[in-house]
Structures are given as structure tokens and as C-alpha cells.
Amino acid sequence: MNKVLLLYPSFLNMEEKIKKTLYTDLPLSIITLSAQLVNQGYEVEVIDQCLEDFEYRSLEKKLNGCFLVGISAITSYQIINGLKFAGMIKQYNKSIKIVWGGWHASLMPEQTIHHENVDIVIKGPGEEQIVDVADCIKNRRSLNYVPNIYFKTPDGEIKKTQEKIYDTFQLKNNITDGYKTVDVERYVxxxxxxxxxxxxxxxxxxxxxxxxxxxxxxxxxxxxxxxxxxxxxxxxxxxxxxxxxxxxxxxxxxxxxxxxxxxxxxxxxxxxxxxxxxxxxxxxxxxxxxxxxxxxxxxxxxxxxxxxxxxxxxxxxxxxxxxxxxxxxxxxxxxxxxxxxxxxxxxxxxxxxxxxxxxxxxxxxxxxxxxxxxxxxxxxxxxxxxxxxxxxxxxxxxxxxxxxxxxxxxxxxxxxxxxxxxxxxxxxxxxxxxxxxxxxxxxxxxxxxxxxxxxxx
Missing domain, CATH: 3.20.20.70 (Aldolase class I)
Structure with a gap:
């Protein structure tokens, strides 16, 4: 299993008949992550719910060979939509780990990690952490030494790792590699x-x-x-x-x-x-x-x-x-x-x-x-x-x-x-x-x- 699925949830309340949102551009928070992962040999698929919705049936195909799902959300309806998506993942295969990041999870990591549909939280920029997390999960290594994360142990205990403050931009690999993981023309x-x-x-x-x-x-x-x-x-x-x-x-x-x-x-x-x-x-x-x-x-x-x-x-x-x-x-x-x-x-x-x-x-x-x-x-x-x-x-x-x-x-x-x-x-x-x-x-x-x-x- 070598696939990572990255989700950018919709900002819309699906119960309301609103078709437009202020946010219509590239999901850069996801694209920067995909750029790091593909350069480490991972297969990455990006789902932008702002452009398309998905059904459980189609999700099954996307999860074939997947061991890790990343969700990025700000404080908005992105949270609800992300949680619904995470629930579908758990229903399909509980062994797939779900990592949350983005502004909301970074500002409220402790509340976020307590949710049943959250396995790991990355606090702050996650370009370096997402690769470390993927490596640890794939190779069954401990997450204890990955900085700036919260995670649940197999017995349900919540752990917080050491905080690390970076002095430079975390992009080890060029962001343009992330653009190649989405259909850019849809965002022009x-x-x-x-x-x-x-x-x-x-x-x-x-x-x-x-x-x-x-x-x-x-x-x-x-x-x-x-x-x-x-x-x-x-x-x-x-x-x-x-x-x-x-x-x-x-x-x-x-x-x-x-x-x-x-x-x-x-x-x-x-x-x-x-x-x-x-x-x-x-x-x-x-x-x-x-x-x-x-x-x-x-x-x-x-x-x-x-x-x-x-x-x-x-x-x-x-x-x-x-x-x-x-x-x-x-x-x-x-x-x-x-x-x-x-x-x-x-x-x-x-x-x-x-x-x-x-x-x-x-x-x-x-x-x-x-x-x-x-x-x-x-x-x-x-x-x-x-x-x-x-x-x-x-x-x-x-x-x-x-x-x-x-x-x-x-x-x-x-x-x-x-x-x-x-x-x-x-x-x-x-x-x-x-x-x-x-x-x-x-x-x-x-x-x-x-x-x-x-x-x-």
C-alpha cells in the first residue's frame, strides 16, 4: 500500500441551496503537501470537494491501496464536510489513518484529536511532517519523534510530541510538483x-x-x-x-x-x-x-x-x-x-x-x-x-x-x-x-x- 489521499472539503453547507463560495482558487494547503509526498515516491490523489462531490461507491475505488488520508480545513463548513468524509473512510476501512491539518486543527489541536474520526493532527505547516507521518505509518514506526503532532496510540491514548519552530519555509520539494497532482485548468x-x-x-x-x-x-x-x-x-x-x-x-x-x-x-x-x-x-x-x-x-x-x-x-x-x-x-x-x-x-x-x-x-x-x-x-x-x-x-x-x-x-x-x-x-x-x-x-x-x-x- 503506497497511496495517500488528500481532501480539501467544500466550504458550503450541503443542506443549503448555495452554489457559490468566496473560495474558488487552488487548494494550496493540499498542493504543497502533495508536492512533498510525490517526491518521496508516494502515489497521491487530491480530491477538491469545492469542485466535485463524491459518493461512497466512487470513494471505494479511490481508497484502493490507500493507507493514509489527509484533510485540510479552516473554521467553516469544511469541518462538517471533512468529518463526513472521514466517517466514510472509517466505514470502509478502520485501519486507514486519518490526519487533520490546516488552520482550525492547528489552532485547536487538542479538541480536534479527541474526535473519533481523527487519528493524527498536524499543528502548523505540515510539509515536513506529512512525509514523516506517512513514512512512520507505512513502515509501522512510532510517531513519537515527529514534531508538532498529536496522535492516538493503538490503545486510544492521546500523545503530543515535541514542539519545533522552523526558521525557514518547509518546502523541501518545489511546489510546482504539487500542481501536477491536480487538473490545473479547472482552477484557471x-x-x-x-x-x-x-x-x-x-x-x-x-x-x-x-x-x-x-x-x-x-x-x-x-x-x-x-x-x-x-x-x-x-x-x-x-x-x-x-x-x-x-x-x-x-x-x-x-x-x-x-x-x-x-x-x-x-x-x-x-x-x-x-x-x-x-x-x-x-x-x-x-x-x-x-x-x-x-x-x-x-x-x-x-x-x-x-x-x-x-x-x-x-x-x-x-x-x-x-x-x-x-x-x-x-x-x-x-x-x-x-x-x-x-x-x-x-x-x-x-x-x-x-x-x-x-x-x-x-x-x-x-x-x-x-x-x-x-x-x-x-x-x-x-x-x-x-x-x-x-x-x-x-x-x-x-x-x-x-x-x-x-x-x-x-x-x-x-x-x-x-x-x-x-x-x-x-x-x-x-x-x-x-x-x-x-x-x-x-x-x-x-x-x-x-x-x-x-x-x-
Missing amino acids: HAQWGNQRVLGYESSRGCCCQCKFCSIGSLYHGKWYGLPAEDVCHDISYLKRCHKIDAVHFFDNNFFVNKNRALEIAKLFKENKLGIRWDGTIIVQQFLLYKPKEIEFLIESGLYRIIAGIESGDQDVLKKINKHHKNEQVIECVRRCKEYGLLPSFSFMVGFPWDPEEDTKRTLELASKLRSIHPETEILMFIFSPYLGTPLYETAVAYGMSFPDTLEGWAKFTYEKANTPWLSKKLCKKINRYLTFFGTINQSEKEKEFFNKFHQLL
């Missing part, structure tokens, strides 16, 4: 004025310690980036083999290393890739780039920057450890308009301290940004606290209760109001703006209504 899509866009991850982590964000705690305040030469090599491969005209960097903070960002741009130009690209940035970082540097980035293909603004309320920004000022955000948008860049900004509303006021100020700022640069992309979300963040304890202090089961967390999603300090009136107002700013899909009649509504503010 048109967006942001491009016709053939694909996602790619060149770095992970963030040096900032925002109190609402779990990235800092999961990566211990570290940032890891692939060398510029490797990034250029990979994007060249995607251009050559899949004819892409744009790449979307799914990095947590692409521009944190200015020299690397400029070197990537230089290599894109020297190799005449002709690729449009975007990346995440902190407002203060963008303002530190000199005009010639911005022009150089644009010449290499940069057309869009992505930033988490979070709030228009300065008191809230201070409490969540975001250090920019509203004036800097406004200046950032002005420069984007000047240079022809598309700014994409995300916001959160409904923090516990004064949700009415922070929502008001945030909506005012978002509206002002749109008035300066009408093409500004605004994504508005309701604040949802997570374990592993300082604001979790704050939320508890303000009366919030959290699920005590793995299934319970499935309904804890960022587009729904799970917070008790939000009034029904405020929730209704927020949901109107979630639709207006495009976070929730809207019909043509809704667009017409909210355009009129917006003009009255």
Missing part, C-alpha cells in the same frame, strides 16, 4: 481584468502581532519567504505550461521583505514574463516605497495591492495593535489612483467595545476611499474572534461563548454574526453593507437599491 479563471489567473504562495507568516489575527501566533511572529529565483522559476512554469496571464499571491504579507519584492520584480522583467500580479502589503510599507520603486514594480506587472485596514476607528486600531492612521490609508488610496493601481482593502466591523461607533466610522472611511478611487475593492466582514488570539479572552469577557465540539465550530464563519454584543438592528445594517461592498453576492435589483441607499448617507 478570469478576475480583476485578467483572463487566466492562478494562485501561488511565495511566503508565509507575518512579523506583525495584530491581536485579532492568528497568523502571528501560529508562525510565532516569524515570516518565511522563498528565494526570488525560486518564485520566478515557478511563475515561469505556470506561464509556460498553463498559459496564465496573471498570478495571485496568497501570501500573508508579500511585501514585508522589500529587497525580495524588488528582486522578484526584476526577475519578472528580465525574463520578460509578461505576467500581471498582486500581493498583500501593510499600509505603512506601501508608503515607504519610493516613486521609482513603485513604477518599477508596476513595470514588472504589479497591478493590485491588498491590505487589511480592519477599522476606521482609531481607538479600535490601537486596541487590536494595528499601527496605521486613517490619513495613511487615504494617502495609500490616492497613490494607487495616481499610479493606476487597484487597491483591495478588507475591513471588520462589530468589535465588542463600541460596535455602533466602530461600524459607523469604518463605513465612513470605506465610503471615503471609494469617493477618492471609485475602483477601490472593499471587503467588509463581521469581527469573529478565534482561539490563539488575544481578542479571544476579550470576547469571552464580553459574554461570548464558543463551541465545545468540533462540529460546533463549523457554523463559526466570518460572514455570520456570532457575537452577542451586536444588536439585531446593527446586524441588519452590517448585512446591507456586506452586500453593498460586494462581500455578499447581490442581484441587479439589489445593486440599484444600494446605490440609491449609498447616495443618501
Whole structure:
């Protein structure tokens, strides 16, 4: 037996008649794992439930020769769908080991490992661990020496192994090997004025310690980036083999290393890739780039920057450890308009301290940004606290209760109001703006209504 099956569960509640989700790109969390496994001689099959569902009958064929199943999920309906899949695995063959990873399992490993359909949990990035786990299970060796995992012994005892903090990106084998394990053409899509866009991850982590964000705690305040030469090599491969005209960097903070960002741009130009690209940035970082540097980035293909603004309320920004000022955000948008860049900004509303006021100020700022640069992309979300963040304890202090089961967390999603300090009136107002700013899909009649509504503010 030499086969590993990797599942990326659907984000949708299968009981609801919803056909679209905000997540439509490559399952990079799975692809990076498959890249490591195939280079160690394992047969890997990837199932992306976001693209296709499966029945038990078809699953039997996929499990032929399989000894390990990996499931990656964030806090969402991915959990329920992953558990259903794991239950089907156990029904077919209880000896097949099921390992969970991804954001939710990493933030809540102890609760996750206690579920009957979970045998092993990998905490944090799992590219190195997944190979070690596969080797141990296949060769019947102990898992005691694989770092950063939780596992169940044959007699049901739960064990936690030694924690290890990595200083570099864990990718031992090139991520493009993972792209070869999926039908890439199914993920190529048109967006942001491009016709053939694909996602790619060149770095992970963030040096900032925002109190609402779990990235800092999961990566211990570290940032890891692939060398510029490797990034250029990979994007060249995607251009050559899949004819892409744009790449979307799914990095947590692409521009944190200015020299690397400029070197990537230089290599894109020297190799005449002709690729449009975007990346995440902190407002203060963008303002530190000199005009010639911005022009150089644009010449290499940069057309869009992505930033988490979070709030228009300065008191809230201070409490969540975001250090920019509203004036800097406004200046950032002005420069984007000047240079022809598309700014994409995300916001959160409904923090516990004064949700009415922070929502008001945030909506005012978002509206002002749109008035300066009408093409500004605004994504508005309701604040949802997570374990592993300082604001979790704050939320508890303000009366919030959290699920005590793995299934319970499935309904804890960022587009729904799970917070008790939000009034029904405020929730209704927020949901109107979630639709207006495009976070929730809207019909043509809704667009017409909210355009009129917006003009009255």
C-alpha cells in the first residue's frame, strides 16, 4: 500500500441551496503537501470537494491501496464536510489513518484529536511532517519523534510530541510538483481584468502581532519567504505550461521583505514574463516605497495591492495593535489612483467595545476611499474572534461563548454574526453593507437599491 489521499472539503453547507463560495482558487494547503509526498515516491490523489462531490461507491475505488488520508480545513463548513468524509473512510476501512491539518486543527489541536474520526493532527505547516507521518505509518514506526503532532496510540491514548519552530519555509520539494497532482485548468479563471489567473504562495507568516489575527501566533511572529529565483522559476512554469496571464499571491504579507519584492520584480522583467500580479502589503510599507520603486514594480506587472485596514476607528486600531492612521490609508488610496493601481482593502466591523461607533466610522472611511478611487475593492466582514488570539479572552469577557465540539465550530464563519454584543438592528445594517461592498453576492435589483441607499448617507 503506497497511496495517500488528500481532501480539501467544500466550504458550503450541503443542506443549503448555495452554489457559490468566496473560495474558488487552488487548494494550496493540499498542493504543497502533495508536492512533498510525490517526491518521496508516494502515489497521491487530491480530491477538491469545492469542485466535485463524491459518493461512497466512487470513494471505494479511490481508497484502493490507500493507507493514509489527509484533510485540510479552516473554521467553516469544511469541518462538517471533512468529518463526513472521514466517517466514510472509517466505514470502509478502520485501519486507514486519518490526519487533520490546516488552520482550525492547528489552532485547536487538542479538541480536534479527541474526535473519533481523527487519528493524527498536524499543528502548523505540515510539509515536513506529512512525509514523516506517512513514512512512520507505512513502515509501522512510532510517531513519537515527529514534531508538532498529536496522535492516538493503538490503545486510544492521546500523545503530543515535541514542539519545533522552523526558521525557514518547509518546502523541501518545489511546489510546482504539487500542481501536477491536480487538473490545473479547472482552477484557471478570469478576475480583476485578467483572463487566466492562478494562485501561488511565495511566503508565509507575518512579523506583525495584530491581536485579532492568528497568523502571528501560529508562525510565532516569524515570516518565511522563498528565494526570488525560486518564485520566478515557478511563475515561469505556470506561464509556460498553463498559459496564465496573471498570478495571485496568497501570501500573508508579500511585501514585508522589500529587497525580495524588488528582486522578484526584476526577475519578472528580465525574463520578460509578461505576467500581471498582486500581493498583500501593510499600509505603512506601501508608503515607504519610493516613486521609482513603485513604477518599477508596476513595470514588472504589479497591478493590485491588498491590505487589511480592519477599522476606521482609531481607538479600535490601537486596541487590536494595528499601527496605521486613517490619513495613511487615504494617502495609500490616492497613490494607487495616481499610479493606476487597484487597491483591495478588507475591513471588520462589530468589535465588542463600541460596535455602533466602530461600524459607523469604518463605513465612513470605506465610503471615503471609494469617493477618492471609485475602483477601490472593499471587503467588509463581521469581527469573529478565534482561539490563539488575544481578542479571544476579550470576547469571552464580553459574554461570548464558543463551541465545545468540533462540529460546533463549523457554523463559526466570518460572514455570520456570532457575537452577542451586536444588536439585531446593527446586524441588519452590517448585512446591507456586506452586500453593498460586494462581500455578499447581490442581484441587479439589489445593486440599484444600494446605490440609491449609498447616495443618501
